[in-house]
Amino acid sequence: MRLPTYEELANVEEQLEVLEYPLDESLFVVGPPGSGKTVLAVQRAETVSRWETGKSVPIVTYNRLLRRLMQLLNNGGVYPRTMHTFVWEEYRRRTKHPVPTEREDSYAYLWPEMLGRLRRARVVPDRPHLVVDEGQDLPEGFFVYASRHVSRTLTVFADEDQALSRQCTTLEQIKRAANLDNPIILRRNHRNTPEIAAVAEHFHSGRLPAADVTRESNGELPRLIRSRNIDDTAVLISNWRQTMGGAVGIVVHRTQPTGVELHQKLRELLPRSRVNIYQHDERNENSTNILEDGVTVLNKMSVKGQEFDSLFILELERFVPCENQAERRAMYMMCSRARDNLLLVYGPGHLSKKAANALPGPQILERQ
Amino acid sequence: MTIELPKWLDDLRQEEVVQRVLDDSRSVCGTVLGVSFDVARNEVVGGGQASFDEPWRDLTPSDRVLLYAYCLQKGHLEELTAAFGMLFPNPPVDTPIVVDLGCGPCTGGLAIAGVLGDQPCFEYIGVDRSRAMRKLGERMAAATTQMDEVRRQWAEDIDSVSWQPTLGWRPVIVIVSYLLASPTLDAANLVGQLELLLSKFGRGPVTVLYTNSPQTHANRSFSAFSAVLQHAGFGLYADDTGEIEIERMSGVRMRALQYALFYRPLRRTLELGG
Secondary structure, eight states: OOOOOHHHHHHHOOOOOGGGSOTTSOEEEEOOTTSOHHHHHHHHHHHHHHHTTTOOEEEEESSHHHHHHHHHHOOSSEEEEEHHHHHHHHHHHHHSSOOOBOSSOTTSBOHHHHHHHHHHTTOOOOBSOEEESSGGGSOHHHHHHIIIIIBSOEEEEEOGGGOOSTTOOOHHHHHHHHTOOOOEEOOEEOSSOHHHHHHHHHTOOSSSOOOEEOSOOOSOOOEEEEOSSHHHHHHHHHHHHHHHOSEEEEEESOIIIIIHHHHHHHHHHOTTSOEEEOOGGGTOGGGOOTTSSEEEEEEHHHHTTOOEEEEEEOOGGGTOSOOSHHHHHHHHHHHTTEEEEEEEEEOSSOOOHHHHHTSOOTTTSEEO | OBOOOOHHHHHHHIIIIIHHHHHSTTOOTTOBTTBOHHHIIIIISGGGTSOTTSOBTTBOHHHHHHHHIIIIIHHHHHHHHHHHHHHOSSOOSSOOEEEEETOTTTHHHHHHHHHSOSSOOOEEEEEOSOHHHHHHHHHHHHTOGGGTTOEEEEESSGGGOOOOSOOBOOOEEEEEOSOTTOTTOOHHHHHHHHHHHHHHHBSOOEEEEEEEOSSGGGGTTHHHHHHHHHHTTOEEEEEEEEEEEEEETTEEEEEEEEEEEEEEOOOOBOOOOO
16 A cells, blocks of 8 residues: 655645746735734735836735834835825826815715716826735725726725624625636734734634634733723723833724724823824824834724734724624624734623624633 | 554454453353344445344344444454554644544544544544444543544434534545445445535545455445546556554464545645536
8 A cells, every 4th residue: 555645745735835926917816814814915016017127016905004013014115005095096097087085075985977088088097007905895896996997907905804894895796896816815814822813813703714823822811991080991901011111002993982092191101102193084194103102092994904013992882793794894803813822801891791792702701 | 564453443342342252241151242243244334335223133222332442443443543653753733633434433543543642633523323432432432532632423314514614724534434335325326425524624644544444345335436536536546455464362473454535635626617
């Protein structure tokens, strides 16, 4: 009898890794939190840029803070933009017209009207490549626009299991609209400890398998903490930051008023640390160096795509019980932002019975 | 090289099978449980294809499966030990899920446990339509510390296997030995049920090991099974007849077998409609 060894069999599966994928071919990648989508997106754009002898490659994403992160990760050749800014600039450049929008909402682009004008003006793609991150949060019309009028070659990263809005674009819609092949799945989580991944996985629903966690345990269970008031919360966080160091993220339900008040108190308690608050409507992302050690206060929408050594999710009672799939996805996304430590804080009142039941058990989430 | 079972497995077989048969008050005048060895193997056990949950004359279902283990299990354990020994010179990194289709008395589970080092850790799903066979399988598995870290479940058929709905990437090892001799087996249906079960586990790599006697009737459903499996994306990495060297009281001899190995890598492409 002669059989190959299991290692020999496993080596047969020469998978096309994202970075080795032909640069002149479109690529669709899906992957769970921590699988490195954003870093891979930046690296792919940089590689294409070098291959295209220095032409800048646009990389489009959902929110401004993620755009900022890409800018910080960028070693050259990458042109990070939010979807709204990119389309605004690009559409104007190609048609000499402003983007048509809903009367009441300048962010609500009228895709059919735009596509009609571009088609009539025979605007053909003129960019060698376009990279998209967090594709599930961008509208379907964007993908039609991008593939027909921006670039014939797209690289799209997405994870519908983390989609924040109920109107997210499904993977099928992205595939169809951007004319892509079936996506490759990234299967390893390089960010979270196994303990943090277990809490995040508790809230996971969707069709992607749970990622294989590559990190070793640090022996720290994520914690559930009750705080009596915002002063106690501020002291808890400042003590944590002074003891543990590193990058600390603080997610609040809304930055006004809780986030702003907490930010003030933390600045007083941590005079020698970087303490930033990111507020979407203040457009202050460029003054926030999220890769540097320090404290960053931000909301649910802005934390998407970011990662922190320690993450505090405050006002937990606002996020659980998860009444629908979108709220479950939000908890899954938020918990998986933490690299080493995850702390869920509620109070001053008790959690409702329903909220408490929605949390993982004490063997996964330590009660304090 | 002569295939030897690990000592713990040989001891387990002696205690739970051989001694129980020989110590039985009916085993007199060279009989086993009151019947000759030939009758036991050919009629009570039916070459492995009997309806074990029905009594045979005075023998209960428990008696019949004990005789099955007495007559046939050692050779099966040796074949699978040889196969797994080649497949796993090193234990796999991830904790595998082992699905033993037509598991008999935990034959595939015990064989793989003997190859994956001391106190191996894997999930074992034994599927056998005979309740008495599953019961003997659990008794044997529970009687050895070697299986302490092995989480076990037993099911009458593939559809009855229960699984937590968490998808993952764990490797799956499917043992389909001695099953394809059944004249009533529908290979397409079997692979369809298996695919449904695999989809509940997730998208990890799947290895399917097949062994059987080289006699034609024992492999009558193999070609259909192989075709359906390859259609489902499995590669065929071995398909041959061969032999292993075994030792019996009469001395060393060769045992012939038919074997095949299928493998499907982990599925990293998400198939979307449209």
